[in-house]
Amino acid sequence: MARMGLTTQRVTVAAADLADEIGFEGVTVSAVARSFGVRDASLYSHIKNVHDLRARVAVLALAELAERVAAALAGRAGKDALVAFANAYRAYAGEHPGRYAATRLQLEPEVAAASAAGRHAAMTRAILRGYALEEPDQTDAVRLLHSVFHGYVSLEGTGAFLNTPRAADASWSRSLDALDMVLSNWPTAGRDR
Template sequence: MTRTALTAAAVVADAAALADEAGFETVSLSAVARRLGVRTPSLYSHVRDLEALLDGVAALALAELAGRVAAAIAGRAGRAALEGYAAAYRSYARESPGRWQSMQRRAGDAVVRSDAARETVALTGAVLRGYPVPEDEHVHAIRLLGSTINGFLALERIGGFDHSEPSSEESWSRTVDALDALLRAWPADPRHRKAQP
């Protein structure tokens, strides 16, 4: 327990480290204070309350993830971009489970409006560029990508795949295959029978 110069960023970074080491649910103001060698009320000079601290961890995680996704899809298109994208998500969730879990809660405004949040949406859109998904369907496809990937990681994390064969590794590969196939043949919207120009 070394005495770090206390700043908001240092407090958030320590909370993030604790989340990854011991689980997001273990992050409390008192635990972080102990690790930083100060008394709990001292943290209120740097974070508004527990909620703000947890939002801080989410914002940090989102920024880190965005960076990794950007690197993973750089110079790639179509399936290669999709694979890089999906792999970046999964490796992040596995290497930083606590950070990843911080992003699974309803986020405060600071997180929602962050550059990282915008960048993440843009990166998903970039993956879509290599697929013949109609422009007006992009949001649906982005949401489906997010849902499937995050849903898989969430079920994996809570042990949803622990009780049956085959390995979740294999299902992950098949899931990426399935997403690729789906984006290559995105179904037309049966509710929009517009005359085509």
């Protein structure tokens, strides 16, 4: 009958670890309770419900990701910054697939605001300081970057690149070269060719 010393924080971390092991969909109240050796009902003193649990994992992952990216970005500029950001992003997703999947959870506005979601966008904008982009080009570029990063990582995660022999790393690297080129020569007009 030793107490397990549960707290919302510990439960959240356990859920996140579980997500990385068995996938985010596998993050269930029962599974987390099992990992602590306690009854399902015992977790409800610490979390509101499954959705709350998953949302907490999402917020945790968002914060961790933001931290990693920020660290990678420190002291860099231009293409260096772009590559560092992108690699940190992809590395996190690769090391923590479950946590990363959690970041795609649809968070309610209040939660999202309180979390590091905004910090993410802020840092993406930081990259762009190296490239001379005004609004609204900057917003467009942020969206493009985020799309590429998320899209690539997401497709890679579901094995979409396994059919072709070409290594995923190589394509990633070339995609970053391409992005650097786009950002350097952002198409100002739009009507041509």
